[in-house]
Amino acid sequence: MQILFSLNYHTFFYRLCLPITIIFLSVGLVLAASQLFEQPLTKSHQGILDLSQWNTDKQPKAQLNGEWAFVWDELISTNEATLEKIKNARHFIDLPSTWNQMNYEGYALPGQGKATLLLAVTPPNNAQNFVIKVPVLTNQFQLYINGKLKVKTDNFGSSFAPLSNNERIQYISFSRDGYDYNKPIIFMFHLINHRHRDGGMWEALSITSQEHKNVLTSSPIILESSISFLLCTISILMLIRAVREHQVSFLYLAIFTALMAIRAGTVNERLFFTFLGIHQWQTQQTIEYLTIYATVPFFALYL
Numbered sequence: 001m002q003i004l005f006s007l008n009y010h011t012f013f014y015r016l017c018l019p020i021t022i023i024f025l026s027v028g029l030v031l032a033a034s035q036l037f038e039q040p041l042t043k044s045h046q047g048i049l050d051l052s053q054w055n056t057d058k059q060p061k062a063q064l065n066g067e068w069a070f071v072w073d074e075l076i077s078t079n080e081a082t083l084e085k086i087k088n089a090r091h092f093i094d095l096p097s098t099w100n101q102m103n104y105e106g107y108a109l110p111g112q113g114k115a116t117l118l119l120a121v122t123p124p125n126n127a128q129n130f131v132i133k134v135p136v137l138t139n140q141f142q143l144y145i146n147g148k149l150k151v152k153t154d155n156f157g158s159s160f161a162p163l164s165n166n167e168r169i170q171y172i173s174f175s176r177d178g179y180d181y182n183k184p185i186i187f188m189f190h191l192i193n194h195r196h197r198d199g200g201m202w203e204a205l206s207i208t209s210q211e212h213k214n215v216l217t218s219s220p221i222i223l224e225s226s227i228s229f230l231l232c233t234i235s236i237l238m239l240i241r242a243v244r245e246h247q248v249s250f251l252y253l254a255i256f257t258a259l260m261a262i263r264a265g266t267v268n269e270r271l272f273f274t275f276l277g278i279h280q281w282q283t284q285q286t287i288e289y290l291t292i293y294a295t296v297p298f299f300a301l302y303l
Contacts, residue, residue, distance in 0.1 A: 046067050047120060049066060052125065056124055061207070063207070064119060065096065068095055068118060069085070069119070070089070070118075072109060072113065072114075075116055083120050085118065093117065095200070100200070110199075114191065119186070121185045123185055127210075129173065129174075131173050131208055132171070133170075133171055133205065134170045139192060139199060140193070141156075171213070228261045231261035235255075242254060256299050256302060259295045262291050266287060
């Protein structure tokens, strides 16, 4: 029996090609912007990052990506956080990433636990004062720079600690003044994970000179605001079309695109949460997952 069917190209274009084009354009913008603004200068190797040739005027931002010395199930003291400790380290973790299933002393690590991460950074010669951007971390943490505690989670170490510091991006300033210029700067993170399935840091740490702080603060906000604004504009145009043509399918597409706009504001800079004053980690996670799952039925209804 021969089955014959005809393809309505008009319906095919507006029902399938249009939303797919919107998705790929949005993803393309994010990826292009990521390549433009987040391209790493260099990566650390075995816990050492050489930024001595970094010209902060030509390339204002660098990332602390690459191999960090890794000590599992131990929060080492500041006296132990030395260059020698890093050079003698047996294990390294390639950040940004998680330690889940990482091979450590012959067994796979669980998601929950504690660890120390160490990195020695040789800073550039054309800058004295720096700013490091600490992204939103779901793990409890303490950050030491050359033995000095710069920031930590409230009630660090408690299984029931309210992680108020974790739920917002933080900008930590520090200076080379008072330190030996012939020695690298030692960064040490203490991480404890009690409540999340993944342990570690899966977002990049960024650093810049104090003179270029806006590269860490304003530029990413402008970028993500532009993406959300673009998606909101597309959503409004689809809504107008739905009203004018009395087609409920375009209403579903408008809702789908609006959810994508909200989703764009809940990652990285988390502008959506900042604007609404939402600081609780559980609430943030709930909204993030809801915006993902809610897009599926509206996309299906549109088709």
